[in-house]
Amino acid sequence: MSDLRTIKITVLRYRPEEEDEPTEQTYEVEFRDDWVVLDALNHIKDHIDGTLSFRWSCRMGVCGSCGMMVNGEPKLTCAAMLRDYYPNEVRVEPLVNFPIVRDLVTDMTDFMDKLKAVKPWIIREEEKPVSEGEYLQTPDQLKDYKQFSQCINCMLCYAACPVYGLEHDFVGPAAIALGHRYNLDSRDEGNQQRQHIIASKEGIWECTYVGECSVVCPKHVDPAEAIQQTKVATTTNRLKSLVMPWGNKK
Ligand code: SF4
Ligand code: FES
Structure with a gap:
């Protein structure tokens, strides 16, 4: 039996050259039990939609660059396990209280x-x-x-x-x-x-x-x-x- 499950990831999108206000976009992602939210975003970028923008670097809770709102809470997306949210949908938004540059990227x-x-x-x-x-x-x-x-x-x-x-x-x-x-x-x-x-x-x-x-x-x-x-x-x-x-x- 495959250990893959499918989860819905809704992501806030903002492309300032195309739209005045942020919109949202939902992706269906097959994930393994050990995947974190950042893995899902990287999967979307690599295999579904290369236009999605977000920051990350270390994938191990050290660089501090992958912070986003996950279901309304500020989280390091490299430390937020998808299995903790499944079977519910996951909403990923840029950190609140900062201006949005593009999609999930904020102005620091x-x-x-x-x-x-x-x-x-x-x-x-x-x-x-x-x-x-x-x-x-x-x-x-x-x-x-x-x-x-x-x-x-x-x-x-x-x-x-x-x-x-x-x-x-x-x-x-x-x-x-x-x-x-x-x-x-x-x-x-x-x-x-x-x-x-x-x-x-x-x-x-x-x-x-x-x-x-x-x-x-x-x-x-x-x-x-x-x-x-x-x-x-x-x-x-x-x-x-x-x-x-x-x-x-x-
Ligand atoms: S939450 Fe604030 S104090 Fe804690 S590591 Fe991040 S920036 Fe530093
Ligand atoms: S990618 Fe470096 S802290 Fe999450």
Whole structure:
């Protein structure tokens, strides 16, 4: 007996040179038990309709480029098993809260700008010469930020965030979590340079702690927790700077 089953995949289509509004198109796909939604999209592109556009790269939950709405939920399509949806139809749409470029491809510019703005890299007030060796770190110091360093920039958290959906100026979950990751790093001295973005009115204080960002995050980064920790750290640092205006750089 064949292990192939057939599932209906309805995909949002948008070809800006042909149509003013998105439409939808349904395909019937024979799939094996180990297929994910991304396999179905690749099957459609290779064997049924080569005009379908979508992003992907690694097919193993690492590159973060295959995020789409699957039956209304932000998912990595390379991690969404078709068998979990069968025998029902699967609807695949581009990530919400981002402009559509074409079919399932969204414009990531806003997220990339926000990511850059929080300076997600190690900042030193003064770099020591390479000849003096690495900036050493203990396992406990690594543990402080490791969880927040697992982000793959998939933007699922932005698609899940109702605050970002309403207010696109909000810096948003992943960018704040990554800023926090570097603020927690014992080698970093860039907290002050990130604060005018992270602690601005478009930063942490916009978050109403809905927590959906953490629910959908495929890497368990827990951006909602990062935002809460940043609120506490920012408030503590402000109080410290009032009491001890000469210290408190980190
Ligand atoms: S925090 Fe999680 S959901 Fe958000 S971009 Fe990073 S990996 Fe994706
Ligand atoms: S294809 Fe890379 S995360 Fe899905």
